[in-house]
Amino acid sequence: MNNDIVIRVHDLRKIYRVGEVDVHALRGVDLAVGRGEFLAIVGPSGSGKSTLFHILGGLTPPTSGTVFIHGKDLLAMSESDRTELRKTEVGFVFQKYNLLPTLTASDNIAIARHIAGKDFQEDPKFREVLDLLGISRRLHHKPRALSGGEQQRVAIARAIVNHPSILLADEPTGNLDTENSNVVLGLLRDLNGQLGQTILMITHNPEAAAYAHRTVHMRDGKVVAEPVESR
Amino acid sequence: MAQSVKTMWNAREALSHRYNGTWSRASRAELLEFEGTPFLINKLVVENLKHRPVRTLLSVLAVGVEVTMMLTLVGLSEGMLEDSARRARGVGADVLVRAPGTSLIGLSSASMNEKLLGFFEQQPHVRYATGTVVYPIGGVNTITGIDLEEFNRISGGFRYQEGGPFRNPDDMIVDEFYARQNKLTVGSTVRLLDRNWRVCGISEPGKLARIVIPRRTLQDLTSTTGKLSSVFLKLDNPANTDKAVAALKQRLPDYPIYSMEELTSLYSVNNVPGLKAFIGVIIGLSIVVGFLVVFLSMYTAVLERTREIGILKALGASPAYVLNMIFRETALLALVGSVLGILLTYGSRWVIETMVPASLIQKIVPGWWPIAAVIAVLGAILGAMYPAWKAARQDAIEALAYE
Numbered sequence: 001m002n003n004d005i006v007i008r009v010h011d012l013r014k015i016y017r018v019g020e021v022d023v024h025a026l027r028g029v030d031l032a033v034g035r036g037e038f039l040a041i042v043g044p045s046g047s048g049k050s051t052l053f054h055i056l057g058g059l060t061p062p063t064s065g066t067v068f069i070h071g072k073d074l075l076a077m078s079e080s081d082r083t084e085l086r087k088t089e090v091g092f093v094f095q096k097y098n099l100l101p102t103l104t105a106s107d108n109i110a111i112a113r114h115i116a117g118k119d120f121q122e123d124p125k126f127r128e129v130l131d132l133l134g135i136s137r138r139l140h141h142k143p144r145a146l147s148g149g150e151q152q153r154v155a156i157a158r159a160i161v162n163h164p165s166i167l168l169a170d171e172p173t174g175n176l177d178t179e180n181s182n183v184v185l186g187l188l189r190d191l192n193g194q195l196g197q198t199i200l201m202i203t204h205n206p207e208a209a210a211y212a213h214r215t216v217h218m219r220d221g222k223v224v225a226e227p228v229e230s231r
Numbered sequence: 232m233a234q235s236v237k238t239m240w241n242a243r244e245a246l247s248h249r250y251n252g253t254w255s256r257a258s259r260a261e262l263l264e265f266e267g268t269p270f271l272i273n274k275l276v277v278e279n280l281k282h283r284p285v286r287t288l289l290s291v292l293a294v295g296v297e298v299t300m301m302l303t304l305v306g307l308s309e310g311m312l313e314d315s316a317r318r319a320r321g322v323g324a325d326v327l328v329r330a331p332g333t334s335l336i337g338l339s340s341a342s343m344n345e346k347l348l349g350f351f352e353q354q355p356h357v358r359y360a361t362g363t364v365v366y367p368i369g370g371v372n373t374i375t376g377i378d379l380e381e382f383n384r385i386s387g388g389f390r391y392q393e394g395g396p397f398r399n400p401d402d403m404i405v406d407e408f409y410a411r412q413n414k415l416t417v418g419s420t421v422r423l424l425d426r427n428w429r430v431c432g433i434s435e436p437g438k439l440a441r442i443v444i445p446r447r448t449l450q451d452l453t454s455t456t457g458k459l460s461s462v463f464l465k466l467d468n469p470a471n472t473d474k475a476v477a478a479l480k481q482r483l484p485d486y487p488i489y490s491m492e493e494l495t496s497l498y499s500v501n502n503v504p505g506l507k508a509f510i511g512v513i514i515g516l517s518i519v520v521g522f523l524v525v526f527l528s529m530y531t532a533v534l535e536r537t538r539e540i541g542i543l544k545a546l547g548a549s550p551a552y553v554l555n556m557i558f559r560e561t562a563l564l565a566l567v568g569s570v571l572g573i574l575l576t577y578g579s580r581w582v583i584e585t586m587v588p589a590s591l592i593q594k595i596v597p598g599w600w601p602i603a604a605v606i607a608v609l610g611a612i613l614g615a616m617y618p619a620w621k622a623a624r625q626d627a628i629e630a631l632a633y634e
Contacts, residue, residue, distance in 0.1 A: 059545065059627045080549065087547025098542045098631065102278035107271060112546045114271040158546070 005068075006165050006198050007033035007056060012065035014051050014221075025051040027221035028065070033166070038192040038199045040209035043218030049202045050170065052218070056200065057090045057168050058082035070165040087116045091159030095171035097151040099143040105154045106139035109161050116162045126161055129195070133157050133187055149180030156187060160197060167191070169201040173208055185211045272552075276560045279536070286528055291568045293524035294607050297517040298572020301603045302596060303579045304513050308500050310594035311371065316498035320491055321438040323386040324361075324463035325472050327494055331485040341365070341450070341458040343486075348381075351464055355478055356471040359384045362459035363439070364449050368423055372590055375440035376449030385465040386438060393417045394432035400448045402431035409441040409589035424452055441589050518610040521565075525614030529561060533618040540622050541630025550623035557619035558612060565611035569604035 014026040026048045033039050043049050054060045055067060055074065061082065067074040070089055077085065091112075092098075099108045109130075130136050133153045143151050152172060159167055169188065173181035189211050191197040201212060209215045217224050280287045319327065328351070330343040341364045351360035361381035365373050379396055382388075389396070392407055394417035403421055405413075410433045415421065419430045428444065450456045466475050472490045479488050489497065500506050533540070540553055580593040 054628055057545070083544075083547055083549045085547075086545060092545050094631070098538070098545070100275070100539055100542060102282045102539075103275060107274060110271055111275065111543075115543065115546050115548050115552060162547075 004035050005032050006035045006037075006070055007031065007200070008066070008068040009052075009056075010066045012052070012055065012067055013063045014048075014055060014060070015063045025221055026055075026062075026065075029218075029221070029223050031216065031223055033198065033200065036192065036196045036198055037214065038189065038201070038212045040201050040203055040212035040215040041218060042203055042206070042209050042215055047218040048221040049218050051221075053168050053170055053200070053202060056166070057092055058085035088162065089165045091162065091164040091167045093152070093155050093159045093167065093169040093172045095174035097143070097148070097155045097175070099151055099154060099158075101143050104140055104142055105135060105146060105150075108143070108154055109139075109158045112158045112161045118162065129160060129191075130157060132190060132194070147180070148176050149183055152176060152180070152184050153187065156184070156191070160191065160195075165198060167197055167199045169199060171202055171204065173203070173205065181205075181208065272556055272559065276556060276563060279532070279560060280563065283532070283535075286531070287564065290524060290528040290564045291571055293528075294521050294565050294568025294611060295571035295575055297521035297610070298569045298603045298607050299575040299579060300517045300520075301514050301606065302572065302576040302599055303593060304510055305500075305599050306576060306580070306593040306596045307583075307591055308503070308506055308510060309596055310592035312498040312500065312503070313594060314592040316495045317437055318439055319494055319498075321386070322382075322463050323465065325466040325469050325491055326357075326464040326476055326479070327489045327491065328462040328464065328479070328483070329487040329489075330460065331487075333487065341453070341455040341460040343459040343462065345457045345459055347459070348462065351462060351479075354475070354482070356466045356468070356475040357464050358467050359465040360462055361385050362446070362462045364446055364453070364455060364458070365440075365460040366424075366449060366453050368442070370590060372442070373440065374423060374442045374444060374449065376446035377439070377443055378446045382439075385463055389432065389434040389438060389443075391432045391434055394430065397431055397445050399429070399431075400445055401426065401428050402445065403428040404432040404434055404443040405430055406434050406436040406438075406441045406589070408436050412587055412589040426452070514606065518606060518613075521568075521607055521610040522614040525561060525564065525611040526617065528564070529557060529615040529618035530621075532560070533557065533622040536622075537625060537630045537633040540625045541627050541633065544625065544627035545631060553623045553625070554619050557615055557622055561611045561615035561619075562608055565608040566604065568611075569600075569607045572603065572607070573600055 009029055009031040012026050012029040012031075013024070016023040016025055029048070029052060031052075041049050041052070051060075055062050056069065058074065058077070059082070061077070062075055065075070069085065072081075072085065072089070074082070074085070086092075099105075100111065103111065130139075133156060135150060135153045135157060138146060138150055138154075143154070146154065152175075156167075156169075156172075159169075167188075172188065173184050176184060185208055188199055188201065192199050192213075199212075201208070203209050328343070328347075330341070333342075343362070345362060348360045348362055351357050359381070361378060361384070363382075364376035366376070368374050389404060394404075396402075397404070403423075405415060405421075410416070410430070413421070415430050415433070417430055417433060421428045421430060423442070434443075450458065464475070466472060472492075476488055476490050479486075500510065543553060543556075576593075576595060580595060583591045583593045
């Protein structure tokens with residue numbers, strides 16, 4: 001395997017059982033993502049983008065195909081292996097920020113380190129990240145006291161605090177106004193450009209996709225060559 | 232809007248500074264917090280509890296009541312037994328003789344022949360003997376019949392706070408607690424055993440009984456003329472107690488005969504028929520109440536926090552981490568509830584002392600504090616089992632989609 005490839009997906013299929021009906025969410029996805037790449041995935045609702053993210057993030061197992069993340073085969077992984085994968089290899093950023101409402105911004109970030117068992121480790125690089133994200137002065141606030149843009153920046157800090165191989169951002173600007181969207185997208189680009197963070201971003205927005213190096217289009221559970229109408 | 236633009240600029244500003252190797256003082260100071268978060272799970276637990284103060288308060292209160300129920304019941308059992316022992320000792324006798332086939336604790340009809348008093352006084356080392364008749368008047372209360380002259384020889388007589396000894400067959404001596412509870416003074420009329428009694432004296436507590444009437448009158452009223460419930464013996468010298476008891480047991484092998492020292496040790500929960508089982512039942516009920524409340528509380532907490540649990544799982548939290556969090560929260564609720572329960576026992580004692588000092592005596596039982604707390608924590612953990620299991624098995628994708 002090429003060492004510069006962080007994600008390699010071949011003929012990935014995912015079938016959900018909904019009631020008595022099989023739903024084919026992914027129908028043979030092929031994808032390769034290089035280290036340090038910023039990839040946008042666009043496609044209409046139901047095209048399988050989120051399912052692909054959930055599989056790449058270890059939240060759900062694939063039905064068939066091959067998925068390697070940083071050389072680790074997801075198909076062969078047990079539930080606890082996938083938990084470990086989320087802890088070490090993947091960082092999530094969600095559309096709805098998904099911060100823990102009872103904790104301050106700093107604790108929301110620290111909890112990811114706590115879960116990864118890195119409580120006592122010095123992390124000078126992380127200081128840089130917080131400055132990069134511009135939230136150093138908002139760390140004592142709880143999410144309800146932060147703007148949407150600030151919450152998303154805290155969520156980004158949380159996603160990368162454990163130095164994951166890949167950052168998965170699912171519509172990270174879906175709940176933000178244009179200004180904050182631009183800040184967040186700019187920050188993702190900076191994280192990618194300056195820290196070399198590999199990023200996969202789902203988006204409906206072509207302007208957001210333009211921040212990425214490359215855009216992949218999905219339709220009906222497959223990666224397609226031609227762009228499709230995203231809405 | 233102006234604020235968000237400013238923030239945006241701050242972000243860009245910070246980014247440009249990064250490459251010059253400069254740091255804002257604020258970020259350096261605040262970032263120190265990230266260098267030690269071993270107890271973050273505890274912080275999360277505490278913040279979760281603070282987030283829903285009413286639910287937390289109710290859960291703590293429920294566990295508190297559970298613990299108080301246990302401690303109050305045990306305190307009452309031990310307190311009343313100790314009080315009984317204290318009052319028996321307060322008679323000043325050295326030996327107690329009960330009727331054959333009766334237990335030390337527990338009421339039985341007067342069945343010992345009064346003529347035995349003369350027999351006892353002729354035994355070696357026995358100086359005086361006095362017989363009592365005890366009759367239940369409802370609840371745990373009893374009325375005791377004594378021959379005042381006999382009783383005074385052994386005990387040195389009652390110390391009266393008010394009034395004095397019997398003058399008439401329907402006179403009654405009550406102790407200070409009973410008088411206070413029933414708001415009695417000398418001359419008050421008390422209706423007991425379908426008869427009016429006149430309070431002739433109010434005595435200091437701690438001697439034999441709370442309500443004392445002439446023995447003859449009680450024997451006539453309860454159809455036990457010439458019969459006794461217990462006989463108290465005063466010896467020539469307390470040092471001869473063992474010898475005297477041994478001799479008496481030889482002469483009266485069917486009679487339970489106790490030295491006062493032995494009697495005190497026998498006044499325990501284990502020797503009261505059914506009391507241990509009763510305490511067990513109440514503790515069991517307490518555990519069920521605590522279990523149900525914690526179950527409900529943690530179940531709603533888990534439902535409400537479905538999304539948060541999904542977030543933790545997305546961050547890599549294992550089922551064990553989620554279980555750990557739920558059980559820590561439960562244990563904290565139960566421990567705080569236990570402390571509250573212990574404090575509440577002081578409240579229940581105050582209420583009992585104020586309202587019914589003659590009927591109930593509650594002892595504070597520190598020896599039972601850890602036992603009650605462990606029972607409460609275990610009951611609570613049991614109650615949290617299913618909610619915790621549900622949380623641990625929560626599907627992260629479904630949880631994250633939960634609104």
